Every structure is written in structure tokens, then in C-alpha cells.
Amino acid sequence: MSTPFLEDYFAFLRFQSVSTEPALAPQVAACAEWLERKFRAMGLEARVYPTAGHPIVVARSTPKPGRRTLLIYGHYDVQPADPLEEWHTPPFEPTVRDGLVYARGATDNKGQLLAHILGVEKTLRERGELPVNIIFLAEGEEESGSEHLAAFLEAHREELRCDLIAISDTGMVARGLPSLTYGLRGILAMEVRLHGAETDLHSGLYGGVAPNPATLLARMLATLHDADFRVAIPGFYDDVAPLQAWERKEWARLPLDEAFFKEAIHSQALLGEGGYTPVERAWGRPTAEINGIGGGYQGSGSKTVIPREAFAKLSFRLVPNQKPAQIEACVRAHLERVCPPQVRMEILTGHGGQPFLCDPNGPDGLAARRALVRTWGVEPALIREGGSIPILEALRGTLGVEILLLGMALPDCACHAPNESFPLENFEAGMRLNQALLEELARA
Ligand code: BES
Ligand code: MN
Numbered sequence: 251m252s253t254p255f256l257e258d259y260f261a262f263l264r265f266q267s268v269s270t271e272p273a274l275a276p277q278v279a280a281c282a283e284w285l286e287r288k289f290r291a292m293g294l295e296a297r298v299y300p301t302a303g304h305p306i307v308v309a310r311s312t313p314k315p316g317r318r319t320l321l322i323y324g325h326y327d328v329q330p331a332d333p334l335e336e337w338h339t340p341p342f343e344p345t346v347r348d349g350l351v352y353a354r355g356a357t358d359n360k361g362q363l364l365a366h367i368l369g370v371e372k373t374l375r376e377r378g379e380l381p382v383n384i385i386f387l388a389e390g391e392e393e394s395g396s397e398h399l400a401a402f403l404e405a406h407r408e409e410l411r412c413d414l415i416a417i418s419d420t421g422m423v424a425r426g427l428p429s430l431t432y433g434l435r436g437i438l439a440m441e442v443r444l445h446g447a448e449t450d451l452h453s454g455l456y457g458g459v460a461p462n463p464a465t466l467l468a469r470m471l472a473t474l475h476d477a478d479f480r481v482a483i484p485g486f487y488d489d490v491a492p493l494q495a496w497e498r499k500e501w502a503r504l505p506l507d508e509a510f511f512k513e514a515i516h517s518q519a520l521l522g523e524g525g526y527t528p529v530e531r532a533w534g535r536p537t538a539e540i541n542g543i544g545g546g547y548q549g550s551g552s553k554t555v556i557p558r559e560a561f562a563k564l565s566f567r568l569v570p571n572q573k574p575a576q577i578e579a580c581v582r583a584h585l586e587r588v589c590p591p592q593v594r595m596e597i598l599t600g601h602g603g604q605p606f607l608c609d610p611n612g613p614d615g616l617a618a619r620r621a622l623v624r625t626w627g628v629e630p631a632l633i634r635e636g637g638s639i640p641i642l643e644a645l646r647g648t649l650g651v652e653i654l655l656l657g658m659a660l661p662d663c664a665c666h667a668p669n670e671s672f673p674l675e676n677f678e679a680g681m682r683l684n685q686a687l688l689e690e691l692a693r694a
Pocket of ligand 1: 392
């Protein structure tokens, strides 16, 4: 298949713009420059801004006074492609199979961002102008924590002044079922390390005598949840906003029952906090997760050793109105309380991001919903999702405007995993969505 949009899409996907891999920084930069050229070729004013990390690309249509300005944010960096041997075709050689484009970044986020860009290009080509002023903001560090974007927003606040922000970096409930995401979970990443003896010890000589950091850490980690898998950290739920009756009702109608989740994770069993359905737990309830445990012998066979240290990587998904700083304090206090005196504990705090919630019934939410109906021919589902986009807080705070999340990722698009894919159907819908959105916002 060869259409003009596929050429652009494939060219964009061929850049190995993996932001976490320092050796690929030239590819990330080349990808930013490709975007700048694309924006200029379609008649927008565009510029690549270097940062201390990866560049930020800003493009704008010639501002027409009296029109509203929509800022569209997206990211051109991608997750690493490993494990490479699990890809059926190479991650940076986009391939179409059965109507799906396979490549790293096909969905997250190059496909979704480019659909908006090409939607604007199409409108400009067909009509010579846009119903609203447009600013594109494309960053290259989303997958590594958007480290330099918040400061950039502060420094370029005037240039980025807008009336509304739209982002397509979230999901759709199912194929052909458009979704307006009015909430995302926040996040807090932490690490706990326990230090015992100065070196690893022979467990025959010192077993029964020396404190074992791995054993003690296991005990501590077991206190994070109660028997019903509710988080057992005192204060953790203090600020949790209860689910609203209307959203529980709306979500219960979606094709996201227990069977869906079992199928999605290829597991016979689900596990989570009692009293809530799986979709409620995934979208509207906070969690404490152990993302990794280490320490001691990890090789094949056995080794009779008492490790000198043990660690666990933890993260917490947060819901309105939890705050990362307050949760961090609760977690620290809890770990201090349950840490046995025989080991020395170190607690590290990683990235954090506030949960996000907006009103899907405001004038712009309604305009977005009309655009989704026009694009897909069905009423959009109103959903929250469990993932996090930490930069939303800075976007809303610094630019002072509301954010619409109009994602097109499918549950089985394998974002962040091998064989990531995006349906061409969604790509084309994304272009139409952009055109409909601009028209509806001009009227709202
Ligand atoms: N696009 C996702 C966020 C997302 C995922 C939104 C699923 C809605 C549903 C984003 O690229 C992402 O993966 N974010 C990370 C953020 C973290 C590394 C701070 C996440 O959610 O784990
Ligand atoms: Mn993303």
C-alpha cells in the first residue's frame, strides 16, 4: 500500500528516537529535525529548541486574531524496542500486516501525533486556512520523564499561550469505540534498600546469627497490603475521592468485564482490592506495586549466601485527590515503622505526577464529544484510565487552560512491548478527528 500519508508515517517511524538510550541521541535529534521540516513544508512556522536533554519542536499556524488557539501536545520519542528477538518484523522498519502498522512508536505516540499533524495539513490544503489557530508542541523526553519540558513551558509561556490543549496519548475502550479520557492516575516511584553485614556471608557459618536483609525486606513488603489487597499503609486512602455513582454506572456498561481483563493479561486469575470491579480498580482506585526485587544470588543453581543487601522498586498509582508528596510521607513513615532495627534502611524517591481529572461536560468537552461522534459514528465512552502523563499538571498549571485527552490506542496495541501496532483505520480516524475537532472548537 502506498499513500502519501503512509510515506510520512513510515519516515517518522524509521527514526530510532529512543530517549532513554544516550547512544541514540543523534537519532532523536534527527527525528526532531524531520518534524520541523514537515511542519514547514505544510506552511507552519516551526522551530527546534535544544534543551539540556532532547529537543522540543514548536510549530504554529499564522495566528488569526479573534480565533481561539488550540495547542496539540505529543511526543516523538519512543520506548526502547527490546527484547528484539520477540519482534516479528524489525521495530524500526514499519510493516503493514492485516491493516495494522507494526513498529515501535506506531501508536505511542508517533501515529497519534502525526494523525493530528496530517489532519491539519489536509485542512490547510483543502481550505487554505484553519478554523482555529494551532500550536504543535512535540517533546522528545516523555518516555524518560519529560525532564526539561516544565522549565521550557515556564520560559515560553507567552509563545505557547492558548485557549485549550488536546492530547492523543491515551486509549480507546475497543476498536471502533471512541473514548474521551477525563481522568488519569498519578504516580509516585520509590525504592527501598536494606543493608545488613558489610559483605555477603557464608550462610552455614552465619545463618541463624546474621540478619538477612532479603528475609527482612520480604516481611516489610508483605505489610504493604492487607489480606484483601487493600493498601495497608496508614493514611494512604485519606484523600481518595470516592467513585461517583454515574461513572460506576457508565463503566459497568463498557465491554470491560472480568473476562476481558483475563483475556487481556492472558491469565486465569485476577487479583486486586475487594469491593470494586476490575475496571474500577484499574481506573479509579490507587495501588501499591512492587516493580522489582533484588539482592543476593540471582544466578543459576543455588548459592549458600546471606546477602549484604536487598532492595525493592515500588510505585504507587494515585487517584484524585491524593498528592505524591503526601503519599511519599505516608510510605516513608510506614517503612520506618516496620523496618527492623538490625538493618540499615535507605529510601529513595523517584518521579512523581499528580492524578488528572477534568469535566467531560464543559463546553469544550462537549465539542470534543461531537468531534468524536462525527469521526466514528458512535457516541464516545467517557472513561478514566490507569496510566499516567505526569506533564499534564505542568501544562495545565503553566498555561492555565484545560486539557482534552482524545486517545486512539487500543488495549492490544502493545505499547511499550514487542510488536507494537496501530490500525490504519485509527490513523485515518485521527486525521478526521483533528479536522472535526478544529471545527467544533471554533463553534464552542
Ligand atoms: N501514554 C502513556 C500513558 C497512558 C498509558 C495513558 C495508558 C493512558 C493509558 C505514557 O506514555 C506512559 O507510559 N506513561 C508512564 C509514565 C511514567 C513512566 C511516569 C506510565 O503511565 O507508566
Ligand atoms: Mn505515550
